[in-house]
Amino acid sequence: KNMDKRNKPFTVIIEGNIGSGKTTLLNYFSKYRDVEVLQEPVERWRNVEGHNLLSLLYNDPARWSLTFQTHVQLTMLDHHTKETSAKVKLMERSIFSGRYCFVENLHQSKLMEPAEYAVISEWFKWITKNIDVDVDLIVYLRSDPEVVHKRILQRARKEEKTVPLSYIVALHEIHEEWLHEKVSHPVPAPVLEIDANVDLVEMLKQISLVENQILNKKANKRAL
Numbered sequence: 001k002n003m004d005k006r007n008k009p010f011t012v013i014i015e016g017n018i019g020s021g022k023t024t025l026l027n028y029f030s031k032y033r034d035v036e037v038l039q040e041p042v043e044r045w046r047n048v049e050g051h052n053l054l055s056l057l058y059n060d061p062a063r064w065s066l067t068f069q070t071h072v073q074l075t076m077l078d079h080h081t082k083e084t085s086a087k088v089k090l091m092e093r094s095i096f097s098g099r100y101c102f103v104e105n106l107h108q109s110k111l112m113e114p115a116e117y118a119v120i121s122e123w124f125k126w127i128t129k130n131i132d133v134d135v136d137l138i139v140y141l142r143s144d145p146e147v148v149h150k151r152i153l154q155r156a157r158k159e160e161k162t163v164p165l166s167y168i169v170a171l172h173e174i175h176e177e178w179l180h181e182k183v184s185h186p187v188p189a190p191v192l193e194i195d196a197n198v199d200l201v202e203m204l205k206q207i208s209l210v211e212n213q214i215l216n217k218k219a220n221k222r223a224l
Ligand SMILES: Cc1cc2cn([C@H]3C[C@H](O)[C@@H](CO)O3)c(=O)nc2[nH]1
Pocket: 018, 040, 042, 054, 072, 076, 093, 094, 095, 097, 098, 099, 102, 160
């Protein structure tokens, strides 16, 4: 493992279901100079040497889930290891939710073959053993499937038009078992939960109440 943690920024991963408001939270922090915000590289996933992996995934998940998740794992590794002079690094999702939520869900719903699941899991184990992908805080945007499914249809990202509620429900339950109940997979950092069912204004209010924790600003001790 890279032992040089001296310059490593306070690393926060923003986790949550599709449509739970991660981009809203990340945009809130993009105004800060000393914060490096790394959004999910969806545009990279949409154009890998001309191939739209996201579209391939949603059109034929059994055929393309390993290919898609392998590419996502690479782009997440790239974000985890990206050097920055910023004091805080905010990442949209992580190599952890890739493996523990999305790959897990595809495996459980038999959209990824056992042999494929074994291979991508070995990659994940090797990476987390040999490369420093440690994180310091997880912000979990907790939502109800019906709420985020409605948002997804309203947002109308073209590849997600046909995403069924059942897929969103499955992803919700898998996020809950990991980050709320903490019964399924290792949780790599403390979890800060935010109610993501609320509207934008209320969400921004919640974020402002926890921004010092996210920015790792020691709470100012009140003068005794
Ligand atoms: C780490 C990780 C992120 C991620 C996103 N996605 C999908 C969900 C959304 O439709 C889109 C953008 O988050 O990509 C996925 O299938 N697998 C993923 N794994």
